[in-house]
Amino acid sequence: MTRLLVRKMHMGHINLAEAKAHLSDLVARVEAGEAIQISRRGRPVVQITRIDQPRKPIDVAGLRAVIDTMSRSPAGSVVRAMRDEARY
Numbered sequence: 001m002t003r004l005l006v007r008k009m010h011m012g013h014i015n016l017a018e019a020k021a022h023l024s025d026l027v028a029r030v031e032a033g034e035a036i037q038i039s040r041r042g043r044p045v046v047q048i049t050r051i052d053q054p055r056k057p058i059d060v061a062g063l064r065a066v067i068d069t070m071s072r073s074p075a076g077s078v079v080r081a082m083r084d085e086a087r088y
Contacts, residue, residue: 013037013044 012035019026019038026036030048038046070076 013039015042016040016045 014022014026014036016038019036026048030036030050033050036048037044038048070079
């Protein structure tokens with residue numbers, strides 16, 4: 001990463017061309033909590049921020065019920081047989 005890009009990202013501002021070239025790095029910075037403003041022709045036009053949504057808990061009982069249904073169904077037997085054949 002160039003020194004210029006690091007300095008601009010630290011400030012939270014970056015131009016559109018640099019943002020396109022370093023999108024993965026910007027996403028990582030935003031995931032870490034930094035807000036990034038992207039400018040076009042020197043004017044800020046977009047701000048990227050992290051989405052803070054709580055993760056939905058897994059319904060373990062529901063998941064087990066689905067797995068049990070699949071293991072008893074004829075389709076589940078076919079899928080297991082195909083899986084096992086592919087292993088050899």
